[in-house]
Amino acid sequence: MLDELRKIWKEQPDLRLGQLIMIATRPKHPCPEVFSIEDEDILQGIQAIGNKAEVSAYEQKWVPYWEIYPQIIRIELEDLNTALVRQFIEAIRKEKPRLIITPISMMKLIGAPVDDQRWMSGQKERIAKLRSILAELERGGEIKAVEIGYRIAKSK
Numbered sequence: 001m002l003d004e005l006r007k008i009w010k011e012q013p014d015l016r017l018g019q020l021i022m023i024a025t026r027p028k029h030p031c032p033e034v035f036s037i038e039d040e041d042i043l044q045g046i047q048a049i050g051n052k053a054e055v056s057a058y059e060q061k062w063v064p065y066w067e068i069y070p071q072i073i074r075i076e077l078e079d080l081n082t083a084l085v086r087q088f089i090e091a092i093r094k095e096k097p098r099l100i101i102t103p104i105s106m107m108k109l110i111g112a113p114v115d116d117q118r119w120m121s122g123q124k125e126r127i128a129k130l131r132s133i134l135a136e137l138e139r140g141g142e143i144k145a146v147e148i149g150y151r152i153a154k155s156k
Helices: 002-011 017-025 039-048 052-059 082-095 103-109 117-121 124-139
Strands: 143-145 150-152
Touching: 002 017, 017 039, 082 103, 082 124, 082 150, 103 124, 124 143, 124 150
Parallel strands: none
Antiparallel strands: 143 150
16 A cells, blocks of 8 residues: 555655545545644654644644534534534634524534434524524624625624
């Protein structure tokens, strides 16, 4: 396998390992975190395996979105409210200010299996409630409707 990688790198020396992985695996959805990662960062992560101190330092660079954003998919539907969605939007404003917000994009961002139709069929009420909350926030001027979703309004 390493010989094959070396051969590909000789033919296309500008490709990084993350790009090769993306080309080889052809994921269903884009994964810019893998495509754009620098080879040095991959090497650092690989070298950190087995060394808890190094793994800890490496992991501090990246925090999964499900740990950053409020868990709008794991809480009970009656606990889903405007304040929680507003908190979610504030977190997005800092991390991904150009993200188009839809109930599904919010769910996907925190790891919901939105490609699983069976799972999604059980989320109709949650999606409807999220849409209602987003419409309320739009009426309040906090977000702005765009083609397919909502854009976060500029800070007041």
